[in-house]
Each structure stands twice: as structure tokens, then as C-alpha cells.
Amino acid sequence: MGLAQRQLYFGGSMLMDNEDKSYTIADIEALPEGERAELIDGKMYMMGTPTATHQRMVGFLYLKFASYINGRKGKCEVFLSPFGVYLNESDNYVIPDLLIVCDKDKVDEKGCHGGPDLAVEIVSPSSRRMDYAVKLFKYRAYGVREYWIVDTEKKRIQVYDLERDDLEEYSFSDKVPVGIYEGDLEIDFAEVL
Secondary structure, three states, X not given: OOOOOEEEEEOOEEEEEOOOOOOXXXXXXXXXXXXXXXXXXXXXXXXXXXXXXXXXXXXXXXXXXXXXXXXXXXXXXXXXOOOOEEOOOOOOEEOOXXXXXXXXXXXXXXXXXXXXXXXXXXXXXXXXXXXXXXXHHHHHHOOOXXXXXXXXXXXXXXXXXXXXXXXXXXXXXXXXXXXXXXXXXXXXXXXXX
16 A cells, blocks of 8 residues: 555644554655655655745745845855755654755755754644644754744744744744844844735
8 A cells, every 4th residue: 555545634734644654754755756745753744735925935034044144155055845854864854944054964965864953834724733833842852943933824923942942922023033143134024014
């Protein structure tokens, strides 16, 4: 039997369910071209197609981060989904909407190996539970320094400084400091409105 098993609905993501089957990175890498899934503790979650609002926000953030990094000839790189993150090499693989990696040794053609410095998730109705709970826990456990949850519906941004175990919440009328750049970069979300 292939991946076309019975699927369960989990917080909007489709959980692949084959009784007690545990999936691996090899199963993720064997998906047909164009299919995207995340792997959390051996459970596979199929990903849906992003909305126009989602893509606009990802594009906005990418331009802000890339302009800052390129303007300062920084050593970090910014990547867009579907660039995967191998949190470990066996059963945890995620696809953040945007990520920044400052250690070039973590990056190869397949993705990022280990936690990025910054991970950003744009919340959609189908990803709410995964973004606010499951990924927050995984990002903390695997050394992500900073995690942003951008909720376009509620017009708020939660910024988790995972190194200092701190949380700040902002609205779309705020300028949000990027912690990994120690306050040297702020993203003005009012520009999105």
C-alpha cells in the first residue's frame, strides 16, 4: 500500500493514517513531484495550497528580509517555502513559510539540516493548530532561535525568542523588531495594510 491510505483531518492538515505506521524522511523524499508534506514524530501531514493573502504576506516578508541581508552583505540567507527543514534525519521534517539560516553549513540542495535561525509561519485556517502548538514545540526543541507566527486573519504577529524563552505580541500597525538582528531590523507591518 502506498501513501494513498485513509487520511485523518488534523487541525486542517491531512494526517496520513495507516494504523500504526511510522513514516520516515525517505517517505517524504519519495512523494510525487508537487506533493508537499511535513513529518512530525513519524506522522505525515499533507499540506494544502496557500491562498493569495498567504502568498502576499510571504512575499512581503521575503523582500524585507532579503533587502536587509543583501544591503549589508550579510552571511545569512532567506528561503521561501517549499524549502524543507530536516529537524533531524529520521522523523521530523517541516516546511516553514519562510526561514533564515546564518550557518551555511546547514544548507544543501535538499534543504536546511537542523534548526534555522528564524522560522516564520503564516497561519491559515488549515494550519492553526500545527503552527501555534506542534511547530512551536518542535522549533524550540531543535534549536530555532526565533519563531514568528503571523496571523493575517487576526492581524497579529507572535514573536517567540526561543533562546530567551520570551514572547512578544504585535499588531499589524506595529513595527516588529527582528531579534536575531538585535533590533537593527524592524518590519513595519503597516506597509502590508
